[in-house]
Every structure is written in C-alpha cells, then in structure tokens.
Amino acid sequence: MKYAVIGTGAIGGYYGAMLARNEMDVHFLLHSDYPHVNEQGLRIDSINGNFNVAVNAYAKPEDMPLCDVAIVALKTTNNHLLEVLLPQVIKYNGIVVIMQNGLAVEQVAADILPQASIIGGLCFIGSTKIGPGHIKHSDFGMVSLGHYIKDESAAGITPELGLVTEDFLACGIDVKPVENLCFLRWQKLVWNVPFNGLSVVLNSSTAELLRQHDSRELIKSIMLEVIAAANACGQPLSASLAESMLVNTETNMQDYAPSMKVDYEHNRPLEINAIYQSMIDRAARSGADMKLAKMLAQQLQFLSRDDVQ
Numbered sequence: 001m002k003y004a005v006i007g008t009g010a011i012g013g014y015y016g017a018m019l020a021r022n023e024m025d026v027h028f029l030l031h032s033d034y035p036h037v038n039e040q041g042l043r044i045d046s047i048n049g050n051f052n053v054a055v056n057a058y059a060k061p062e063d064m065p066l067c068d069v070a071i072v073a074l075k076t077t078n079n080h081l082l083e084v085l086l087p088q089v090i091k092y093n094g095i096v097v098i099m100q101n102g103l104a105v106e107q108v109a110a111d112i113l114p115q116a117s118i119i120g121g122l123c124f125i126g127s128t129k130i131g132p133g134h135i136k137h138s139d140f141g142m143v144s145l146g147h148y149i150k151d152e153s154a155a156g157i158t159p160e161l162g163l164v165t166e167d168f169l170a171c172g173i174d175v176k177p178v179e180n181l182c183f184l185r186w187q188k189l190v191w192n193v194p195f196n197g198l199s200v201v202l203n204s205s206t207a208e209l210l211r212q213h214d215s216r217e218l219i220k221s222i223m224l225e226v227i228a229a230a231n232a233c234g235q236p237l238s239a240s241l242a243e244s245m246l247v248n249t250e251t252n253m254q255d256y257a258p259s260m261k262v263d264y265e266h267n268r269p270l271e272i273n274a275i276y277q278s279m280i281d282r283a284a285r286s287g288a289d290m291k292l293a294k295m296l297a298q299q300l301q302f303l304s305r306d307d308v309q
C-alpha cells in the first residue's frame with residue numbers, strides 16, 4: 001500500500017521512517033523541515049540503533065500522490081487542518097491511521113471521509129523531534145491499533161486493521177491490533193491525564209512526581225477518577241490499574257517529560273481538548289463529574305494564555 005504521513009514529527013517521523021527504510025512506499029508531508037528533509041532525509045537516533053533514510057518529501061499536499069493509507073501524526077491542536085489536507089492525499093475509501101493521544105480524536109477524520117476506514121493508533125513510546133528531520137527515540141516503541149466506530153463498541157479485528165498491522169510488523173514496528181479501541185483510549189488516558197497535565201502544572205518529570213508522597217497520591221486520585229469515568233461510559237477498567245500503572249512507571253519507565261511538557265517548554269499549544277475536554281464532556285454525558293480532571297484542565301488553560309508563558 002502507498003502511505004502518506006501527515007505530521008512528520010516525533011511520532012510521524014519515527015514510525016514513517018521505520019516504514020520507509022523497509023522499502024514501503026511512503027510520502028511525507030513536511031512543514032518547517034521541508035528543505036532539510038528533502039535534501040538530507042530523516043535521521044533517527046534510536047535505542048534500537050541509529051539510521052538515516054532518504055524519503056519522498058513534500059511541502060504541499062497537492063504535490064503528493066493519492067495514497068491508500070494516511071498516517072495522521074499532527075498534534076491534535078492542528079486537526080482543523082485535516083479538512084483541507086486529508087482529501088488531497090488519500091483515496092476517498094482509503095485507510096486513515098490517527099496516531100494521537102486523546103479521546104475520540106478519530107471523529108474529525110471520520111466526518112471528513114465518511115467512506116474511509118478509520119484506525120486509531122496509541123503510541124507507547126518516548127520520542128522527540130530534536131532538530132530538523134531529526135528524531136530521538138529514547139524509550140519503548142509499541143503501538144496499539146484499533147478500528148474506530150463512533151458508537152464506542154468493539155469493532156473487532158477488521159481486514160483494514162489486519163493490512164496495516166501486517167505492514168507495520170514487516171517493518172519491525174512492535175504493533176498490537178486490538179478489538180476495542182475505545183477501551184484502550186480510556187486505559188491510556190489513565191496515564192496521560194495525571195502525568196501530562198501535572199508535569200506542566202508542577203513543572204516536574206515523571207520520577208519527580210512519583211518520588212514525592214503528595215504528588216503520587218494526587219496522581220493516583222486522578223487515575224481513579226478516570227477509571228470511574230471509563231466505567232460510567234461502559235468501558236470496564238479495574239481500579240487496580242491505578243497502582244499497577246504507578247509501579248510500572250516507577251520501575252520500567254525512564255524518568256520522562258511527557259509530550260505535553262515538551263510542548264509547554266517549546267511554547268506550543270497544549271492538547272487540552274483532546275486529552276481532557278473530550279473526556280470530561282463524554283463522562284458528563286454519562287453522569288460522571290470529573291472534578292480533578294476539570295481542575296487540571298482549567299490550570300492548563302490558564303498556563304496556556306499568551307500573557308502567562
């Protein structure tokens with residue numbers, strides 16, 4: 001299949017480069033890095049070995065070929081661009097893979113391309129763009145892929161999900177197809193909601209947040225609130241997940257600056273709507289009031305004001 005990558009940063013650059021170096025037909029839409037990547041390709045510094053790959057780079061979507069699959073790895077704060085970008089790079093009945101954090105982030109693409117298959121991708125990776133076309137992959141790398149359906153039920157392992165999974169596996173990407181995307185999105189939010197927001201508000205890394213008794217307790221309370229909301233929305237997450245995620249972060253993850261902290265430090269918009277507001281609104285529709293998540297989102301909104309940063 002022919003692949004388009006929209007958003008060639010930490011995620012799109014890394015996974016796209018993995019596909020390209022294994023001779024998949026991949027076409028990258030670039031933004032500020034176009035001149036550099038067009039000349040020098042992508043450079044990946046990875047825990048699994050560094051590599052450079054020459055790529056098909058484009059500055060404009062209209063110059064790209066129509067692809068079978070579009071990997072969307074923009075920040076969700078740029079998803080309003082998809083209405084113009086997607087129809088130019090993908091066949092109307094193609095496959096869109098949304099590799100972003102948050103809840104229901106697939107809906108934008110589903111509205112733009114009603115005939116397309118929409119797949120959500122959850123990335124468990126530490127990756128950062130550290131220079132033009134230069135990505136540092138520092139931890140993990142696993143991706144879970146699930147087929148999106150609006151009613152939040154389990155779509156199962158569909159043929160389109162099978163095709164993308166096969167290509168990713170063939171390129172050495174650690175990929176896991178899942179039957180229920182929505183369940184998994186809630187499960188990942190149990191981690192992202194406390195850690196992404198608190199790392200910004202308390203100006204701390206994951207290890208710093210976990211070392212201190214009060215912040216560890218706060219993280220756990222927020223995790224339990226997300227778990228309760230997931231259950232109210234019909235996604236049966238167990239309360240024991242909170243402690244096991246905390247222990248896993250303490251023992252198996254490096255000290256880490258979540259992607260929201262990296263965005264804040266670079267003065268970039270924060271993914272508050274995708275990671276907080278959609279979840280808070282969805283929970284409210286099922287009668288769950290997410291007081292802690294709301295407070296964290298309000299603090300993040302305050303810090304995002306132009307006159308504060």
Ligand SMILES: NC(=O)C1=CN([C@@H]2O[C@H](COP(=O)(O)OP(=O)(O)OC[C@H]3O[C@@H](n4cnc5c(N)ncnc54)[C@H](OP(=O)(O)O)[C@@H]3O)[C@@H](O)[C@H]2O)C=CC1
Pocket residue numbers: 006007008009010011012029030031032033073074075076078081099100101123124125126127128129259271
């Ligand atoms: N980084 C990580 O470790 C993880 C990230 N995620 C999620 O993955 C998603 C992507 O994040 P991440 O890869 O870190 O973000 P990055 O900011 O690294 O990448 C986004 C890319 O989009 C590009 N872009 C911006 N505007 C345009 C445009 N108009 N046209 C084309 N490209 C554009 C940017 O280019 P430029 O730099 O030139 O502006 C940038 O390279 C987010 O939802 C994030 O939460 C999930 C798990 C881990």
Ligand SMILES: CC(C)(CO)C(=O)C(=O)O
Pocket residue numbers: 101123124125126140191192196256257258259260
């Ligand atoms: C969970 C983590 C750290 C990636 O694995 C993440 O989602 C982020 O940095 O936003």
